[in-house]
Amino acid sequence: MFGGFDPLRHDAWRGLRRDEDDIRAAEMGPSAAVYVNRFGGDVRTFGKLLPDTSRKIASTLLRCHRLAPSGAARRVTRAARRVPTGIKKLPVDIIATRIFPYLVEDEDRDDESVEGAIRTVSRLLRIETEIFRNINLDAVRNWSEGNRSGIWAKFITDFASSYDQTIALHAVYIIHTLWWRLNEDEEDANDMLREVSQRWNIRHSTEALQLSEASLLLCAGALELATALYHKTLDTNFHSIFRSSGSQLRVADVGDYIQSRIGWRVLLTTPDNMLAQHYEIPALYENMPFPRWLLRERCNAVARVAACVELLYPWPPAILAAAIILHVRQTMGIDPAWTPALDRATGAFSEAQLEPTRRDLVRWVPDPANPRWPWVPIRRDDSSDDADY
Numbered sequence: 001m002f003g004g005f006d007p008l009r010h011d012a013w014r015g016l017r018r019d020e021d022d023i024r025a026a027e028m029g030p031s032a033a034v035y036v037n038r039f040g041g042d043v044r045t046f047g048k049l050l051p052d053t054s055r056k057i058a059s060t061l062l063r064c065h066r067l068a069p070s071g072a073a074r075r076v077t078r079a080a081r082r083v084p085t086g087i088k089k090l091p092v093d094i095i096a097t098r099i100f101p102y103l104v105e106d107e108d109r110d111d112e113s114v115e116g117a118i119r120t121v122s123r124l125l126r127i128e129t130e131i132f133r134n135i136n137l138d139a140v141r142n143w144s145e146g147n148r149s150g151i152w153a154k155f156i157t158d159f160a161s162s163y164d165q166t167i168a169l170h171a172v173y174i175i176h177t178l179w180w181r182l183n184e185d186e187e188d189a190n191d192m193l194r195e196v197s198q199r200w201n202i203r204h205s206t207e208a209l210q211l212s213e214a215s216l217l218l219c220a221g222a223l224e225l226a227t228a229l230y231h232k233t234l235d236t237n238f239h240s241i242f243r244s245s246g247s248q249l250r251v252a253d254v255g256d257y258i259q260s261r262i263g264w265r266v267l268l269t270t271p272d273n274m275l276a277q278h279y280e281i282p283a284l285y286e287n288m289p290f291p292r293w294l295l296r297e298r299c300n301a302v303a304r305v306a307a308c309v310e311l312l313y314p315w316p317p318a319i320l321a322a323a324i325i326l327h328v329r330q331t332m333g334i335d336p337a338w339t340p341a342l343d344r345a346t347g348a349f350s351e352a353q354l355e356p357t358r359r360d361l362v363r364w365v366p367d368p369a370n371p372r373w374p375w376v377p378i379r380r381d382d383s384s385d386d387a388d389y
Contacts, residue, residue: 221254
């Protein structure tokens, strides 16, 4: 196809060894500072998702407001005497939504100490807990997609191919989360797509095609959000794709629309974030007669395909990342595939606990050396080994 090039099978990251800067960015996850400075919001609703330093600042600031004596107070505590009285004149809502955003900073990306890694992992796990606590498999199996384009995930991976894979997977997870929230709120997905098509003036010959294009515009917005949250800029010109929206189309506005729908959940943790953390663990490479980069490449490949399978979305990222490691080590013939050291290092998951998730991975990525996107049709030669290593 196309001189030997098959666009359905194309994987821009296949065989690519991620550099240390990309791995570090994936380890750190999305930027809370970028989010708060762009969207603001009430720190009391998403404080758990902030880096530890910013959480302490927020806690101290709100505590100062609480302890500050009012003008009519005659007696104050010793702690209150140390708090400026003027702070009480500001409503707590102003402090939480207008002042605090200017004080948020990300964790130091140059801090490679054990303590720094622990702080980062703790934040990613807090986000995971907040987002995935109410998701169940049955809800995803039965959710309504509406007239969403069948190639929406491919659209994201194609246009994100110039960035590290963590940005593409973050955008895919944002779309998963948007659809999950729609179904959680018992809202018709097509109603949202109609709203998007009307707001950005999308026109087509049939309503089905119009709504399908609206879903792709949402994917462009999710990709813009993901690039921004990872301190990158999306420089793709989408005007030629969404022509009816006109030359005034700002994809950042679409990203803002998505945030208005799912709020702080755009800061979600993905399995790729957790895998990047695990790549520094020596136990990951125990009993392995292969170079380390080979295991990483196959874990990266499984993470890419798994992210695009919505039935795998409800598995918490920490569990899915650990199951990816187990699956890859098993298929590489490493014995034992799971060790007590890996159990401790990846979140205290035993092999038995990971087995249901691993079985799901086997269904979608049976051979990590030859991963196939979920939208690739099965062909007679699919059983052939075309690995590059």
